[in-house]
Amino acid sequence: MKQQRLITSPASVRVGEPDPARRDALRRGACACLGAGLATVGVSPARADEPASQRPAPGDRLVLAAGDEPPRPLVASDVKPGAKPLQVFPFDAAAGVVRDGSRLNKVLLVKLDPAGLDDAARSRAADGVLAFSAVCTHQGCDVSEWNEAEKALLCFCHFSRFDPARLGQVVAGPASRGLPNLPLKLDGGLLTVASPFSTSPGAKAAG
Structure with a gap:
């Protein structure tokens, strides 16, 4: 199954790919930027459906x-x-x-x-x-x-x-x-x- 193949050891990370920790940090940064952009036009992602x-x-x-x-x-x-x-x-x-x-x-x-x-x-x-x-x-x-x-x-x-x-x-x-x-x-x-x-x-x- 795919989930069993995702995480093995540091040696399994391919050359040129970001490691999982860096990938998570980038993902969190992108989400923060998206939220800030929405806030500038007056809509917070958490409040858009209120x-x-x-x-x-x-x-x-x-x-x-x-x-x-x-x-x-x-x-x-x-x-x-x-x-x-x-x-x-x-x-x-x-x-x-x-x-x-x-x-x-x-x-x-x-x-x-x-x-x-x-x-x-x-x-x-x-x-x-x-x-x-x-x-x-x-x-x-x-x-x-x-x-x-x-x-x-x-x-x-x-x-x-x-x-x-x-x-x-x-x-x-x-x-x-x-x-x-x-x-x-x-x-x-x-x-x-x-x-x-x-x-x-x-x-x-x-x-």
Whole structure:
């Protein structure tokens, strides 16, 4: 059997192959690097399956990232036209879980005149309110500001700007892809997630 042939004596280790102790050390180092890489985008391997770290799901409400206690689901009138975008997290009301276990779940809300939206954006808005990932697609910084002159979302790290009326497409700066959008609907007057992010949030379009 294979297990009986794996470990014999030092003389059985072939020339050019790492010894078992070195091989185990390399394997542990690779796992540590992988874990560190996942942590930089806000998802710890040990927490990826926890409810608070799972991506927004249809039916989730939206609550302020600042953290009301208890969480208060938002309505469309909470989002003011021309104001700084609201930073929010999805909220699984049935389970009582705010999905704030990953920064990739942070969402920006802006309110625009529905008449100024293209057809695709209008179909994903709720009473003029649009939702986008708050993580820049360039290098993962926070998109947090509103440029009123350009009607654009702004990342201060490298000044990428995104047009929410065109579903977050890049209008300036080094970002190579638009912000993922999160389709919304109104349910009982509450802002509600209609379907998942259009693409994976973060600096890389990974699953």
